[in-house]
Structure formats: structure tokens, C-alpha cells
Amino acid sequence: MARRRKPKLAVWKFASCDGCQLTLLDCEEELLTLAGEVEIAYFLEASRAVVRGPYDLSLVEGSISTPEQVDQIREIRRQSRFLVAIGACATAGGIQALRNFADVRGFLELVYARPEYIKTLEKSLPASAYVPVDFELRGCPIGKGPLLELISAFLNGRRPNIPNHSVCIECKRRGTVCVMVAQGIPCLGPVTQAGCGALCPAYRRGCYGCFGPMETPNPASLGDWLLARGMSSPDLVRLFRTFNAYAPAFREAGERYAEAANPDRSS
Amino acid sequence: MADPEVRTPTGSLWRMEKAQLQTLMEKLTQQGYTIIGPRIQEGAIVYDEVHRISDLPIGWTDEQDGGSYRLKRRGDEAFFGYAVGPHSWKRFLHPPVFSLGRTRRNGQGFEWTPPADPPPRYAFLGVRACELHAIAILDRVFMGGPYVDPVYRARREALFLIAVQCTTAGGTCFCASMGTGPKAPPGADLILTELPDAFVVEIGTERGAALMAEIPCTPATEADRAAVEAHLEETARSMGRQLDTADLPALLYRNLEHPRWEEVAQRCLTCGNCTMVCPTCFCFTVEDLSDLAGTQAERVRRWDSCFTTAFTYTAGRPIRQSAKARYRQWLTHKLASWWDQFGTSGCVGCGRCITWCPVGIDLTEEVRAIRETDGALAGERR
Numbered sequence: 001m002a003r004r005r006k007p008k009l010a011v012w013k014f015a016s017c018d019g020c021q022l023t024l025l026d027c028e029e030e031l032l033t034l035a036g037e038v039e040i041a042y043f044l045e046a047s048r049a050v051v052r053g054p055y056d057l058s059l060v061e062g063s064i065s066t067p068e069q070v071d072q073i074r075e076i077r078r079q080s081r082f083l084v085a086i087g088a089c090a091t092a093g094g095i096q097a098l099r100n101f102a103d104v105r106g107f108l109e110l111v112y113a114r115p116e117y118i119k120t121l122e123k124s125l126p127a128s129a130y131v132p133v134d135f136e137l138r139g140c141p142i143g144k145g146p147l148l149e150l151i152s153a154f155l156n157g158r159r160p161n162i163p164n165h166s167v168c169i170e171c172k173r174r175g176t177v178c179v180m181v182a183q184g185i186p187c188l189g190p191v192t193q194a195g196c197g198a199l200c201p202a203y204r205r206g207c208y209g210c211f212g213p214m215e216t217p218n219p220a221s222l223g224d225w226l227l228a229r230g231m232s233s234p235d236l237v238r239l240f241r242t243f244n245a246y247a248p249a250f251r252e253a254g255e256r257y258a259e260a261a262n263p264d265r266s267s
Numbered sequence: 268m269a270d271p272e273v274r275t276p277t278g279s280l281w282r283m284e285k286a287q288l289q290t291l292m293e294k295l296t297q298q299g300y301t302i303i304g305p306r307i308q309e310g311a312i313v314y315d316e317v318h319r320i321s322d323l324p325i326g327w328t329d330e331q332d333g334g335s336y337r338l339k340r341r342g343d344e345a346f347f348g349y350a351v352g353p354h355s356w357k358r359f360l361h362p363p364v365f366s367l368g369r370t371r372r373n374g375q376g377f378e379w380t381p382p383a384d385p386p387p388r389y390a391f392l393g394v395r396a397c398e399l400h401a402i403a404i405l406d407r408v409f410m411g412g413p414y415v416d417p418v419y420r421a422r423r424e425a426l427f428l429i430a431v432q433c434t435t436a437g438g439t440c441f442c443a444s445m446g447t448g449p450k451a452p453p454g455a456d457l458i459l460t461e462l463p464d465a466f467v468v469e470i471g472t473e474r475g476a477a478l479m480a481e482i483p484c485t486p487a488t489e490a491d492r493a494a495v496e497a498h499l500e501e502t503a504r505s506m507g508r509q510l511d512t513a514d515l516p517a518l519l520y521r522n523l524e525h526p527r528w529e530e531v532a533q534r535c536l537t538c539g540n541c542t543m544v545c546p547t548c549f550c551f552t553v554e555d556l557s558d559l560a561g562t563q564a565e566r567v568r569r570w571d572s573c574f575t576t577a578f579t580y581t582a583g584r585p586i587r588q589s590a591k592a593r594y595r596q597w598l599t600h601k602l603a604s605w606w607d608q609f610g611t612s613g614c615v616g617c618g619r620c621i622t623w624c625p626v627g628i629d630l631t632e633e634v635r636a637i638r639e640t641d642g643a644l645a646g647e648r649r
Contacts, residue, residue, distance in 0.1 A: 033559045148559065156561050161554045165539060165575040168625070172543030173363035173570055177309035177353050180625050182336045190538035190625045204309065215576050216590060218536045225334070225626040 007056035007155065010042035012076055014062025014069050015096055015124060019141035020087035021045045021061050027144055037155055053079035057154055060133075063089040063096060065124040077131035082154060085127045086147070088140035088243040092212050095140075097124040097246035101254075124246070137162070138193050140210035140243040146195050163194045164215035167207050170198035179206055186226050186239060191217040191249070212244035219253035233261035275476045280487035280495075281468045285346065287482050288466065289320045291429075294481055295390045300427055303359055304392035305352070311336060312352040314359070317392065324349065331438040331507065331618065333627025347393055347461050350437025351617050355546035356398055357405060359389055360422045367418075367553070367566040386421035394430045396448030397440075397615040399455060401546035402428075407609050408549050418568075427474065430455035434498045438507035439618030441631060445512065447615040449502040460495045467491050508618060510631045511638060516603035518637065523595065524644050527636045532591035534626055539572035541620035541628075542597065547613050550578070573597050598630055 011021055025046060027034065034040075041051035058080035064073055077083055085091045093100065099107055100123045108115035127133050137150055146162055153160035163169075167189035171178065179185040179201045187206035189198070193214040200207050213219070223236050231239075236257035240250045275281065283291075295302055296318070304317035307324050317323060328349045330337045341348050368381045394402070402423075409419035433440075433449040442448030451458045456475035460467045467487050470476045542548040552571035557564045571578060574593050576585035587593045605613030614630070621629045 030559060037559050149556070152557050152559050152561075155559060156557045158555075158557070161556060163575070164577065165572070166536070168538040168540045169543060169570070169572060169575070172540065175313070175354065175358065175363070177311040177313060178336075178540070178623055178625070179309075181334055181623055182310040182338075182353070184335075187625075190536040190540070214538075216537050216588075218534075218590065221534045221536055221626055 006037065006039040008041040008051065008054075009038040009151075010053070010055040010058045010076075010080070011040075011045070012042070012058060012060045012062075012072075013044070014060065014073070014090065014127075015065040016062030016087065016089045016094065018045060018061070020090075020139075021059075023142050023144055023147055024059070027148060030148055034151065038151075055080050057082045057084065057151070059084050059086050060090050060127050061086050063094045063124040064121070064127060064130055065096060066120050068119070070121075070130055073127055073130050082134045083127070083131065084135045084137055084150065085133045086137045086142050088138070088210060088212060089124075090127050091136040091138055092126050092244040092247035092250075093124045095243050095245070098241060099124060100246050101241070101258075126246075135160070138195055138211040143195055143197070145197075165194055166190055166214045167192045167194050167196070167198050167201075167211070170194045170196070171201050174198060174202065176202050179204055184229070186231060186235075188222075188239065191219045191222050208242055209240070209250065210243050212247045213249035217249040219249055220256060223253055223257060227257070227260075233257045237261060275470050275479045277470050277472060277476060279470050280492060281470070281479060281484040282487045282491055283466045283468050283479075283482060283484040285461075285465060286320070287484065288346070290482050291478065292317070292319060292392070294478055295427065300388055300390035302390045302392055303356075305347070305349075307338065310338060312338070312349055314352070314354040314356065314391075314393075320346070323347075323393075328435060329437065331440075331622045333439070333621050333629050334624055335627070336622050343463070345434075345461060347431045347433075347459075348435050350433065350435060350440055351395055351398065351619060353544055353619070353623055355544065355617075355619065356391055356394065356402060357546055357549070359387075359391070360402070360405060360426075361409070361416075361419055361549060361551075361570075363570045365418060365568045367568055369563060369565045372562045386418075386425065388425040389422065390427035390429065392429045392431075394428055394455060395433055395442075395617075396430070396451045397442040397445070397617040398546055399428070399430055399452050400445075400447040400615045401617070403452070403454060404547045404609065404611060404613065404615070405549060407611070408547075411609070427478075428455040428457075428471075430458045430471070432458060432460045432495070432499060433502045434461055436502045436505045436507060437618055437622075439621040439629075440506050440616065441508040441510050441618060442616035443503040443506045444508075444510040444631075445612060445614060445616035449499050460498060462491065462494050462498075465491075467495050508616075508621065508629070508631045510614075510616065510634060512612075515634070516606050518641065519599045519603045519634075522637050522641065522643075523599070525637050525640070526643055527633060527640070528591045528595045530636075531594055531628060531633055532589065534628055535590045535594045536625060537574045537590050537593055538625065539574040540623050540625060542572040542574060543570060544619040544623040545601075546615065546617060546619070547601075548572070552577070573600070598633065601630070602634070 150160045180187040185206045188209035189207035192209045193211040240254040326344045328341045370377045409416040430451040455471045458469040550571045553568045579586035601613040
């Protein structure tokens with residue numbers, strides 16, 4: 001198939017650990033093919049050679065947490081035909097969004113000798129809080145398979161086969177026995193989006209929700225079930241507040257059990 | 268050895284020492300079957316490859332309730348002293364993920380490569396009465412109409428079926444309500460019933476007769492027959508759940524706006540577990556995957572669920588958006604519209620959807636609630 005010119009790919013980093021960008025470099029077998037299909041125009045983790053925009057596909061890693069980053073993400077949006085947020089930070093604010101539940105100035109004063117030098121935003125938010133995003137690829141980190149599927153779909157002009165349903169469906173397809181039903185291990189699988197291949201339950205651990213809330217999630221039902229079976233409210237808050245703590249469904253669940261844990265503090 | 272048809276005619280009952288099950292398994296293996304049977308994995312009794320009787324969960328049982336399953340030691344050495352687990356036989360007849368073929372660009376056209384592997388030749392050991400009914404339902408779905416599913420048929424036609432009639436009912440079992448057990452329906456090659464010291468084997472088919480002719484056994488006595496009947500009666504009496512099926516489709520059809528649907532939707536996680544563990548839920552989706560270079564593609568079929576929004580995605584949006592709409596669709600399909608579509612119930616009373624629902628939603632409880640307030644409408648006081 002003759003393509004007129006190779007699409008330009010850019011990979012951007014905001015507040016993040018680089019793990020999602022690394023997933024792209026981890027595509028060892030596919031990397032040469034990918035380099036043949038796209039022009040890697042901006043990817044500082046791989047090369048300092050930079051090609052100017054505009055870009056056909058921008059992969060955005062990290063949350064927006066400083067005023068400077070707000071300007072940057074807006075500029076990237078202007079330069080990009082497709083903008084895809086990758087990972088829990090770019091799609092939900094990441095683990096650093098835990099600060100959203102407290103006053104950020106308190107942290108600044110605790111961590112930095114001269115907090116007045118630090119310019120930061122009140123909240124760590126996903127890219128979609130500031131610009132329109134064409135697609136969100138979930139995970140902490142994203143998976144290699146879904147990333148390649150996304151890029152293949154983009155190159156072939158089709159919709160990516162990325163499910164929005166629960167992790168449970170992946171568990172059942174692979175024949176993993178439910179850790180919650182058979183062993184009483186708390187598991188976020190029934191409210192979490194698939195995509196990891198149901199990794200943790202296959203190793204007899206509960207899902208900790210790193211792909212964020214599934215479509216039409218019902219965390220209150222799951223949380224109340226665990227509460228009735230002896231899990232404490234503070235433990236439930238910790239269950240929902242990890243990598244996707246500020247994703248709306250998990251945020252609401254966290255607030256529900258935080259209020260249950262500290263009824264006097266609820267307003 | 269005597270002519271098998273004379274020695275072990277279809278319908279006859281035989282008494283087989285328990286250790287002879289090993290001989291039976293060896294004969295099946297010699298005949299080229301892969302034996303799938305119960306074994307303990309990840310804290311549950313699942314169905315997987317078994318090679319010898321020591322692979323079976325001898326001396327184990329399960330305690331089941333809504334959203335809960337626990338393995339427990341029995342006080343005896345029973346081979347089949349438990350109810351059904353999280354797996355059903357459908358995963359072997361209707362694989363959860365199956366590559367339908369690959370295609371490659373070939374000049375101006377495409378070259379299509381169908382799946383190359385010959386289909387497996389399975390012998391199922393320990394198929395319960397409800398599960399035989401479930402397989403019969405899948406037979407109608409995949410092979411009953413003008414469009415026969417080749418993936419299912421290849422596995423089904425090669426299948427050797429050894430049923431085991433339940434002598435223990437599970438906490439979420441209700442086959443007695445559904446008329447699907449504990450007595451095995453016709454269809455299995457052999458039907459076993461476990462007594463404390465032996466198996467009583469009923470010959471179901473000529474193929475079963477030929478196999479049993481090679482296994483040392485003696486004609487079952489009147490006492491053995493009586494013991495089998497007594498076990499079946501006791502199992503039927505000790506069902507963990509019950510479902511009143513009187514006029515059930517009509518009851519559900521006239522209660523589509525019952526407030527109970529909204530109440531169950533508050534608890535439903537729309538996670539799809541009930542459909543995945545159901546031995547008759549057959550829905551699948553087909554995905555086309557292309558590679559980066561756009562030169563190869565693969566068509567994959569995967570189990571799907573009516574609890575996902577993608578399931579009803581049509582013209583830009585899902586039709587069944589609410590959890591209420593999706594739960595109601597599933598339950599009314601199982602218990603009502605399945606009759607219209609396939610001429611049977613879609614539910615066989617195995618109880619898996621109750622046990623493996625992460626929040627213990629119980630369809631027998633939901634139907635009971637609707638029956639008790641038949642005719643109630645959403646928004647009305649009850």
C-alpha cells in the first residue's frame with residue numbers, strides 16, 4: 001500500500017515516571033517496523049534529534065501539574081492531528097493526584113526548603129482537563145499490546161480494538177479462578193477497565209485498578225460488599241486511591257468511604 | 268472378551284470398583300482422547316486435563332453461597348463429592364479466544380489461511396446432569412439451525428461424555444427446580460453414580476458399551492439400584508436454592524417495568540461474570556487485527572457479554588446503556604425469551620451466576636421478589 005508520506009509521531013512527557021514512554025521502547029521486535037511506518041519526529045527519551053511540528057500522532061504521557069505545562073499541552077494540541085493520552089497520569093492525574101485531596105501548599109512547605117520558588121497548580125489533572133483528547137490509552141503503565149494496537153489502528157485508519165469492559169471478562173477468558181469469590185481477596189477487577197490481560201489475579205493478587213474505572217462502573221456496590229465483609233473504611237479509601245485516585249468513579253468511591261471513616265469531617 | 272453389545276447393552280447398570288476408573292481413563296487415553304475432568308487449581312475445582320485418578324479432587328468438597336466459594340475437606344474419600352465450579356465445559360467446546368484465520372496481502376488481493384491445527388478430541392469426565400442439559404442447549408445454538416458453527420461442531424462430534432450424577436448438592440444449586448437434574452438426561456456415553464465403595468455405571472451409548480466391555484465390572488444389584496435412586500432423591504431434596512418456574516416467561520414479560528430491576532441495578536457491577544461462568548451463555552465478538560505495516564491481519568473471536576456497552580453499540584451509541592437494561596436483558600433472555608428463541612429455558616440451575624457474582628446477586632431471589640409483587644410498577648409505592 002503506497003502511503004504518500006510517513007505520518008509524524010511525537011511522544012511528550014509531563015508529570016510522570018516515564019514508564020509509559022518506556023513501553024514504546026520496550027516494543028523491541030516491532031520497533032524497526034514501527035520506525036519504517038512512521039517518522040519518529042519528537043521522542044526525547046529515544047533521540048535528541050527533533051523534527052518540527054505539526055505532528056500526525058502525539059502520544060502524551062504525564063499529568064498537567066504546573067502552569068507552564070498548561071501552555072505546553074495547549075501548544076501540543078495545536079500541533080497535533082491526533083492527540084492520545086497514555087497512562088494513568090495523562091488520563092486521570094496519576095498517583096501524584098493524591099495531592100488533590102489535600103492543600104498542595106502544605107506539601108510544598110513540608111518538602112521544599114524554599115517553597116516560594118515552586119510554581120505548581122492546585123491539582124494534578126489529566127490532559128483532557130485542558131485540551132480535547134482523541135483517545136485515552138489506560139494503564140500504569142500502558143501495555144505494549146494495546147499501544148501497538150492503537151498505533152496499528154491509527155496507521156490503518158480503523159478504530160482500535162481496546163475494550164472498556166471489566167477486568168473480570170479477561171480473567172474468565174483465561175480461566176483464572178476469581179480471587180475474591182474463592183479466596184476473599186479484595187479485588188478491583190469488577191470496576192476496572194480491562195487491557196492488562198488480568199495480570200494480578202493470575203498471580204493470586206487482587207486487581208489494584210491501574211487501568212482505571214471501566215465503562216459504567218459501580219464502585220459503591222463493590223465497596224459496600226467489601227465493607228459488609230469486614231474491610232475497614234480507611235482500607236477502602238486506600239483501595240480506591242492509588243494510581244487512578246482522581247478518575248471520577250474512583251474519586252467518588254474514595255470520598256464515600258473517607259466520609260464513612262471520618263463522619264465528623266464530612267461537610 | 269465377549270461381544271460388548273451382549274455383555275454391556277445400552278441402558279444396563281454395572282458395578283465398578285473405584286480404582287477401575289483409572290483403567291477407564293487409560294483406555295480413553297489409548298484411544299487418543301484428551302481427558303478433561305475436575306481438579307483443584309487456584310483454590311477451586313476447575314475443569315482441566317487429567318491423566319489419572321489421583322488428579323481428581325478426592326476427599327474434597329466445596330461450600331458455595333452468593334459471591335462465595337470455599338474448598339473444604341470431606342470426611343470421606345469421595346471422588347465426586349462436590350458441585351460445579353467456576354469453569355464450565357463450554358470453554359472446551361466454544362473456546363474463549365479463537366483465531367479464525369489470518370490473511371496476507373498478495374499483490375492486488377489477499378491470501379487467507381484458516382486455522383491449521385486439527386481440533387482436539389476430548390473426553391469429558393464428570394459432567395453433571397445440569398451440564399449435560401447445558402451442552403444440549405449449546406448444541407441447538409451452534410448446530411441446530413441452518414448455520415452450523417464449524418469450531419463447535421468439530422469439538423462436539425469428537426466428544427466422549429462421561430456423566431456423574433450428583434450425590435452432593437451445592438449451596439447455590441437449583442437443578443431440581445429447573446427439571447435438569449440431579450438425574451442425568453440421555454446423551455452421555457456413560458453415566459456414573461458414586462456409592463461409598465463403588466461406582467454404578469449406566470451404559471448410555473454403543474460407544475460407552477464398547478469401552479465398558481474392557482473394564483472389569485459386575486452387574487449392579489438391586490441394592491445398588493436402590494442406593495442410586497436414594498442418592499438422587501437426597502440430592503434433589505438438599506438443593507441450596509429454589510426457583511418457582513410456574514408461568515415464568517409470562518411473569519417476567521408482564522413485569523418489565525417492575526421496580527425490582529432498578530433495585531438490582533444498584534448492586535449490579537455490569538462486570539459480566541455471570542455470563543462468563545454461565546454454561547449456556549454463548550455470545551462472542553469477532554475482532555479484526557492488523558499489523559503495523561498493514562500487510563497482515565488476523566480475525567479473532569472472543570467470548571463477549573451482554574453486560575458490556577459495546578455489545579449493543581449501534582449507530583453511534585449503545586442501545587442498553589443502563590445497568591437495569593442490561594441485567595433485565597440477561598435475566599429475561601435466560602428465563603423467558605430463550606423459550607421463544609430455542610424452545611427451552613436458557614438456565615439449567617447450576618448456580619454459577621450466583622456463586623461467582625462478586626457481590627452475590629441471586630437470580631432466584633430476583634425472580635422471587637418480582638413474583639411476590641407481581642404487577643408493581645416503577646414509581647409506585649409498594
